Amino acid sequence: MSEVSPAREVDHRWSEDEVPPSVTLGAGVAVIGAKAFARYFATAPGAMTVGEGSVMDGARFSVGPRARLRVGRRCRFSDAVVLVEELVTIGDRVYIGWGATIADADFHPLDPTLRRIDAEGCSPLDGAPTRPAAATAPVRIGNDVWIGPNATVLKGVRIGAGAFVEPGSVVTCDIPARARVMGNPARVTERF
Amino acid sequence: MADRSGDVAVSASRSGSDASGARRRIDGDWCDLGLPPNVLLARGAHVETSYSFHRFRSRRDPAITFGRGASAYLGTTFDLGPRGSVTIGDYAMLNAAQLSIDGHLEIGDHALVSWGVVVMDGYRVPFTPEGRRRLGETGRDPFTAEAADVRPVSIGAAVWIGFGCTILPGVSIGEGAVVAARSVVAEDVPAGCVVAGNPAGIVRRVADAGVGL
Numbered sequence: 001m002s003e004v005s006p007a008r009e010v011d012h013r014w015s016e017d018e019v020p021p022s023v024t025l026g027a028g029v030a031v032i033g034a035k036a037f038a039r040y041f042a043t044a045p046g047a048m049t050v051g052e053g054s055v056m057d058g059a060r061f062s063v064g065p066r067a068r069l070r071v072g073r074r075c076r077f078s079d080a081v082v083l084v085e086e087l088v089t090i091g092d093r094v095y096i097g098w099g100a101t102i103a104d105a106d107f108h109p110l111d112p113t114l115r116r117i118d119a120e121g122c123s124p125l126d127g128a129p130t131r132p133a134a135a136t137a138p139v140r141i142g143n144d145v146w147i148g149p150n151a152t153v154l155k156g157v158r159i160g161a162g163a164f165v166e167p168g169s170v171v172t173c174d175i176p177a178r179a180r181v182m183g184n185p186a187r188v189t190e191r192f
Numbered sequence: 193m194a195d196r197s198g199d200v201a202v203s204a205s206r207s208g209s210d211a212s213g214a215r216r217r218i219d220g221d222w223c224d225l226g227l228p229p230n231v232l233l234a235r236g237a238h239v240e241t242s243y244s245f246h247r248f249r250s251r252r253d254p255a256i257t258f259g260r261g262a263s264a265y266l267g268t269t270f271d272l273g274p275r276g277s278v279t280i281g282d283y284a285m286l287n288a289a290q291l292s293i294d295g296h297l298e299i300g301d302h303a304l305v306s307w308g309v310v311v312m313d314g315y316r317v318p319f320t321p322e323g324r325r326r327l328g329e330t331g332r333d334p335f336t337a338e339a340a341d342v343r344p345v346s347i348g349a350a351v352w353i354g355f356g357c358t359i360l361p362g363v364s365i366g367e368g369a370v371v372a373a374r375s376v377v378a379e380d381v382p383a384g385c386v387v388a389g390n391p392a393g394i395v396r397r398v399a400d401a402g403v404g405l
Contacts, residue, residue: 093328162321168376
């Protein structure tokens with residue numbers, strides 16, 4: 001791949017979406033899949049950065065207006081969904097499998113009264129109220145982490161370097177470095 | 193599986209009607225990949241779109257065999273390695289499942305596989321961080337690497353796998369079993385059992401619901 005002009009084209013495309021200007025792609029980065037930025041709303045320069053040689057194959061990035069997403073070098077995401085309202089930091093050589101979800105927010109308030117307002121705020125009707133704030137907490141994923149297909153990583157979680165998250169796991173709290181985890185909630189089953 | 197005598201195998205390499213090795217277009221398909229020649233469809237089998245083969249790398253022939261009336265709908269992905277193969281039984285239905293297979297996957301007759309299900313027979317990456325670091329720095333795609341340790345999966349006849357389940361390497365699911373939505377199956381499931389949870393455990397037997405196999 002070219003060093004100066006990372007792949008901005010898409011195979012089998014069915015939308016005309018471009019890579020947004022606030023996304024900085026390193027050399028040789030490939031973003032495959034026309035829906036990658038369908039829910040990308042960040043405008044600050046460099047709000048999303050992807051390190052050199054990373055491949056985002058079918059991944060989708062839902063990034064809020066003030067959110068920041070940092071992806072390291074030589075990462076591989078395959079049909080994963082990354083939902084960011086505040087900050088998600090992903091290290092180098094992180095692999096994320098099909099159907100996995102990373103989210104740093106609740107997106108909706110816990111309080112049912114506020115959630116009613118939020119539901120109206122989400123509606124397409126004119127004059128919809130401003131949405132109340134929902135809880136967010138940064139997610140940090142270390143270098144050389146493997147996240148299996150269908151896994152879910154929730155807000156506030158730190159996953160230590162070299163951890164191995166089994167497919168389908170739901171990660172609700174911090175994972176130590178070099179741990180193998182599985183289950184819902186994910187528990188350590190082995191250490192490498 | 194039912195007797196296939198009289199079936200018309202739709203295959204470019206066998207029917208002789210197409211150029212050898214050509215991909216076949218599916219009527220009405222929005223995706224122009226076409227069906228690979230080493231995919232065999234028995235009479236009445238249906239593949240909605242050839243996009244299901246965008247991660248298909250198998251050189252086996254046949255690599256995939258669809259039984260009579262078997263079907264694979266939009267979102268199903270045959271992520272097969274160079275030596276991967278899948279046999280899909282008669283009337284079995286795959287509805288947006290991801291099959292990441294480097295060995296052989298057997299799917300029995302009348303098996304139903306729901307949306308968002310992942311079936312995998314190997315991990316394709318080393319377990320140790322050092323091994324993954326070496327793989328990562330080669331720039332090779334860990335998702336298309338072939339698993340070093342393939343542990344075949346089998347899905348029995350009349351098995352029903354619910355939404356979003358994950359079937360891990362080495363698992364056999366016995367005839368008539370039900371896997372509840374979002375389960376992660378790490379161990380064999382005996383015939384006629386209902387399993388649920390992550391990791392999945394037996395919650396009851398199908399027979400307890402007053403139905404037989």
